[in-house]
Amino acid sequence: MTExxxxxxxxxxxxxxxxxxxxxAAEAKRTEFxxxxxxxxxxAGNLSRHLTVLEDAGLVEVEKGYAGRRPRTWxxxxxxxxxxxxxxxxxxxxxxxxxxxxxxAQPPASG
Amino acid sequence: MTExxxxxxxxxxxxxxxxxxxxxAAEAKRTEFxxxxxxxxxxAGNLSRHLTVLEDAGLVEVEKGYAGRRPRTWxxxxxxxxxxxxxxxxxxxxxxxxxxxxxxAQPPASG
Numbered sequence: 634m635t636e637x638x639x640x641x642x643x644x645x646x647x648x649x650x651x652x653x654x655x656x657x658a659a660e661a662k663r664t665e666f667x668x669x670x671x672x673x674x675x676x677a678g679n680l681s682r683h684l685t686v687l688e689d690a691g692l693v694e695v696e697k698g699y700a701g702r703r704p705r706t707w708x709x710x711x712x713x714x715x716x717x718x719x720x721x722x723x724x725x726x727x728x729x730x731x732x733x734x735x736x737x738a739q740p741p742a743s744g
Numbered sequence: 745m746t747e748x749x750x751x752x753x754x755x756x757x758x759x760x761x762x763x764x765x766x767x768x769a770a771e772a773k774r775t776e777f778x779x780x781x782x783x784x785x786x787x788a789g790n791l792s793r794h795l796t797v798l799e800d801a802g803l804v805e806v807e808k809g810y811a812g813r814r815p816r817t818w819x820x821x822x823x824x825x826x827x828x829x830x831x832x833x834x835x836x837x838x839x840x841x842x843x844x845x846x847x848x849a850q851p852p853a854s855g
Contacts, residue, residue: 647760
């Protein structure tokens, strides 16, 4: 069997909203729930579900805290999360390199 | 609201097996069902379901034919499929460019 690069993708990390969460979380020491929700255009429930998937896989930690008196939920990427994101981006880089091979090959008639 | 690059990803194209199907189909004029199945490590049923999603979205065409006397199913990417794949790979290229910004920022203590 030939190996295709997409076989190396992990659905937990590859799903687009979770990929968004991880890339944002990787940019800062911790990230606030509301910021993630707005940046990714998710409902609170939807974001919570994706965070649970990531937390169960050990890729993020979710902490309750306060900003002054206001309760806040913080998301922190773990070392495992950082490694998983790096592995995902390595596979994506390989796919992107295919792009130059794909673009010019075909006449415009078939679609 | 800030826009995050993952907001521009289309689940139909981004799902890893469908992304695999499209990148393989984009490399050739037509691709045989069994080749896709083996290369992507999918069952026939699973591959069929993903092909239906792609066909319903107008991204591939599926044709029955023969190789000699043996029945064969061929998959052909459409122009719309090619455009959708190019758009996906553009977003992925943007994410991959973030990688250099992500890698060195953080101390190894937090995970």
